[in-house]
Amino acid sequence: MKRKAQLMQGNEACVEGAIAAGMRFFAGYPITPSTEIAEISAEKLPCVGGKFIQMEDEIASMAAIIGASLTGLKSMTATSGPGFSLKQENLGYASISEVPCVVVNVQRGGPSTGLPTSPAQGEIMQARWGTHGDHPVIALTPSSVKETFELTIRAFNLAEKYRMPVILLMDEVIGHMRERVELPEISELEIANRKRPGVSKDAYKPYKADEDLIPPMANFGEGYRYHVTGLVHDETGFPSNSSSVADKLVRRLMDKIETHKDDIIQWEEQNTEDADIVIVSIGGVSRASDTAMKMLRAKGLKVGTFRPITVWPFPEKRLQELAERVKTFVVAEMNLGQMVLEVERIIKDKAEIKRVNKVNGEAVYPEEITAVIEEVL
Amino acid sequence: MPSAIVNEYFRTNKLPQIWCPGCGHGIITRAITVAIDKLGFDRDKICVVSGIGCSSRATGYLDFDTLHTTHGRALAFATGVKLANPEMKVIVITGDGDASAIGGNHFIHACRRNIGITTIVFNNNIYGMTGGQYSPTTPKFDKGTTAPYGNIDKAFDIPTLAAAAGATYVGRSTAYHTNLLISLIENGLKNDGFSLIEAVSSCPTYYGRKNKKGSAVDMLEWQKDHAVNISAASKMTPEALEGKFLIGEFKNSPEPEYTSEYQKIIDRFIKE
Ligand SMILES: Cc1ncc(C[n+]2csc(CCOP(=O)(O)OP(=O)(O)O)c2C)c(N)n1
Ligand code: SF4
Ligand SMILES: [Mg+2]
Numbered sequence: 351m352k353r354k355a356q357l358m359q360g361n362e363a364c365v366e367g368a369i370a371a372g373m374r375f376f377a378g379y380p381i382t383p384s385t386e387i388a389e390i391s392a393e394k395l396p397c398v399g400g401k402f403i404q405m406e407d408e409i410a411s412m413a414a415i416i417g418a419s420l421t422g423l424k425s426m427t428a429t430s431g432p433g434f435s436l437k438q439e440n441l442g443y444a445s446i447s448e449v450p451c452v453v454v455n456v457q458r459g460g461p462s463t464g465l466p467t468s469p470a471q472g473e474i475m476q477a478r479w480g481t482h483g484d485h486p487v488i489a490l491t492p493s494s495v496k497e498t499f500e501l502t503i504r505a506f507n508l509a510e511k512y513r514m515p516v517i518l519l520m521d522e523v524i525g526h527m528r529e530r531v532e533l534p535e536i537s538e539l540e541i542a543n544r545k546r547p548g549v550s551k552d553a554y555k556p557y558k559a560d561e562d563l564i565p566p567m568a569n570f571g572e573g574y575r576y577h578v579t580g581l582v583h584d585e586t587g588f589p590s591n592s593s594s595v596a597d598k599l600v601r602r603l604m605d606k607i608e609t610h611k612d613d614i615i616q617w618e619e620q621n622t623e624d625a626d627i628v629i630v631s632i633g634g635v636s637r638a639s640d641t642a643m644k645m646l647r648a649k650g651l652k653v654g655t656f657r658p659i660t661v662w663p664f665p666e667k668r669l670q671e672l673a674e675r676v677k678t679f680v681v682a683e684m685n686l687g688q689m690v691l692e693v694e695r696i697i698k699d700k701a702e703i704k705r706v707n708k709v710n711g712e713a714v715y716p717e718e719i720t721a722v723i724e725e726v727l
Numbered sequence: 728m729p730s731a732i733v734n735e736y737f738r739t740n741k742l743p744q745i746w747c748p749g750c751g752h753g754i755i756t757r758a759i760t761v762a763i764d765k766l767g768f769d770r771d772k773i774c775v776v777s778g779i780g781c782s783s784r785a786t787g788y789l790d791f792d793t794l795h796t797t798h799g800r801a802l803a804f805a806t807g808v809k810l811a812n813p814e815m816k817v818i819v820i821t822g823d824g825d826a827s828a829i830g831g832n833h834f835i836h837a838c839r840r841n842i843g844i845t846t847i848v849f850n851n852n853i854y855g856m857t858g859g860q861y862s863p864t865t866p867k868f869d870k871g872t873t874a875p876y877g878n879i880d881k882a883f884d885i886p887t888l889a890a891a892a893g894a895t896y897v898g899r900s901t902a903y904h905t906n907l908l909i910s911l912i913e914n915g916l917k918n919d920g921f922s923l924i925e926a927v928s929s930c931p932t933y934y935g936r937k938n939k940k941g942s943a944v945d946m947l948e949w950q951k952d953h954a955v956n957i958s959a960a961s962k963m964t965p966e967a968l969e970g971k972f973l974i975g976e977f978k979n980s981p982e983p984e985y986t987s988e989y990q991k992i993i994d995r996f997i998k999e
Contacts, residue, residue, distance in 0.1 A: 374811075375807070375810070375811050377806075377807060396989075396992045396993045396995075396996045396997065397996045397997060397998050398997070398998070399993055399997050401810050401811060401989060401993075403806070403810055403989075405803065405806070405836075406803075406832050406833060406836040407832065409800060409803065410800070410803035410806070410832075410833055410836070411803075413796065413797070413800045413803035413804040413806075413807065413833075414803055414804065414806050414807030414810070415807060416796075416804060416807060417776070417794065417803075417804040417805060417806065417807025417808040417809075417811065418807035418808065418810065418811035419807075419811075420792075420794065420807075420808060421808055421811040421812040421815070422811075422812075423811045423812075425807070425811075439797055440797055440800065443796065443797050570774050570792040570794075570808060570812070570815070571771065571772055571774070571792065571812050571814065571815050572771070573771035574792070575770070575771065575790055575791055575792055575793075576792065576793075577738075577786065577787055577793045577794075577795065578793070578794050578795065579787070579795035580795065580796065580797055581795070588741060588787060589787065589795075
């Protein structure tokens with residue numbers, strides 16, 4: 351059963367997805383082009399018994415969602431470029447303290463205030479390395495309104511399952527695009543919830559991981575009376591200066607995601623079976639890639655597309671497989687070359703790599719991709 | 728031998744604490760537990776949140792749900808906890824630097840919202856944890872490692888700042904005046920809205936040494952000799968008040984609390 355089709359903006363689909371996933375707390379600070387996510391959350395959350403708060407800045411918003419999540423509410427914040435920079439310190443806090451939450455970044459032109467109303471993809475690397483220290487990252491990149499709905503739910507599911515912040519890395523093209531979508535019934539959705547402690551309150555160790563490397567999570571207020579800190583800590587949650595404790599913790603945080611990569615990583619590919627040339631892109635740019643591929647296929651050229659849905663962790667294995675056959679990869683992105691660095695790292699000299707880059711505040715046009723490909727031939 | 732209060736409310740297996748001998752922070756932390764004990768709160772419904780600093784390390788020793796956050800951000804985390812679960816009593820422990828420098832913006836906004844959080848600022852007039860740099864409450868012309876020739880910044884008066892920003896319960900006491908401190912914290916916790924209690928602490932290791940304030944005991948003596956209760960101050964001449972500072976209850980004017988105001992919105996619009 352589907353709900354009836356409706357015309358919807360990407361940012362609106364994000365809130366619909368979040369509420370469907372169980373979001374009951376949102377803290378944010380207005381910034382174009384993500385503001386609608388805060389506005390719609392403010393309107394809808396009280397209707398489902400949830401809470402919205404406009405904090406004094408993005409640092410506070412990130413802090414508030416971590417606090418809220420610790421009491422058991424599924425929590426989210428949304429921002430764009432400058433605000434994403436401000437969230438970095440507490441994003442790291444959520445990583446080391448393993449607090450599930452979702453952080454939406456609707457990318458706009460940068461650096462600094464940059465181009466507030468124009469699309470960009472300048473935070474691919476910031477999403478990966480923006481906060482200091484070694485930490486795992488999951489970042490999802492929707493390329494349509496419907497997929498924004500689906501990936502927002504997935505972001506919550508992954509955050510809950512792996513006890514970590516998950517980034518929904520949108521771009522202005524997707525955030526502000528309107529499309530007709532049919533949303534599924536809530537009852538049809540797969541919703542994940544954090545793993546709960548299976549031991550007595552006295553025996554509970556908040557950072558003692560199970561075999562899957564994920565520690566079960568108690569909520570504040572339930573009587574477990576535990577400690578949460580951004581300092582390196584042992585299984586009990588208390589700070590430790592021991593080098594072996596530090597080593598064990600940071601490695602477990604990384605391995606928690608590394609060992610579950612196959613469950614996390616998603617991508618989409620089209621016409622790659624016989625492709626000599628594959629266009630690699632994410633988010634709003636993928637739409638231009640699709641058109642470019644069709645234009646070139648119509649001319650008889652063997653062109654395919656590869657679209658990471660999880661830009662982090664990057665679909666490395668699949669790209670390697672493709673590189674065994676494909677002669678040229680064309681990496682198209684709204685920045686001066688970020689994702690291409692990852693593609694180069696993975697493919698090395700197994701294939702030729704071409705770039706399509708744009709930072710003038712306009713979306714990438716299909717012709718700009720076809721032009722680079724026609725040059726190759 | 729730890730006292731009954733310590734046995735009851737401290738994570739005794741985490742003691743001894745990291746503070747230097749003679750640090751005022753331990754006295755203030757203990758006062759918080761005495762106030763909680765007097766009020767008979769359900770300890771499973773208490774969350775203590777702190778930032779970063781020597782003072783903020785207190786949360787590790789207290790047997791409640793405790794959240795040791797990032798520098799300056801304790802109130803923002805605490806706001807999330809309180810709004811998400813208004814049933815909980817939320818207490819914030821913070822330092823002068825944590826609360827009024829890096830966390831100054833969160834501080835005034837938490838006051839303005841009148842959200843149900845009781846905040847205790849451990850004011851030792853210095854950045855203790857990082858080794859004695861001047862803070863927003865270091866008195867003018869006093870020294871810090873980053874003010875080797877004397878601090879030329881004007882100091883914040885934290886209770887005045889809180890009251891002006893909208894906190895509905897405001898007071899100040901010292902590590903020396905523990906009974907007053909306990910009763911202010913008790914009253915602060917009884918206030919539904921935002922309460923701010925400044926607890927004048929002492930850092931003999933850095934502030935004391937840099938400014939030739941003598942031993943830890945000398946510093947407590949100084950608190951005793953220079954604090955004037957607000958009720959007595961009104962009868963004193965300006966000359967007699969010269970060089971003194973006020974303690975006591977400065978503001979007690981309850982107003983609607985933030986999370987209960989939000990609940991009214993939910994009650995009006997909820998569809999389930
Ligand atoms: C973002 C950030 N900046 C700086 C620091 C370093 N730092 C740690 S504690 C502290 C000052 C603490 O002073 P205060 O809040 O007065 O607490 P005290 O140690 O005096 O009790 C500073 C600057 C930090 N941890 N994080
Ligand atoms: S450095 Fe100062 S504030 Fe920190 S523990 Fe020592 S005496 Fe206390
Ligand atoms: Mg201090």
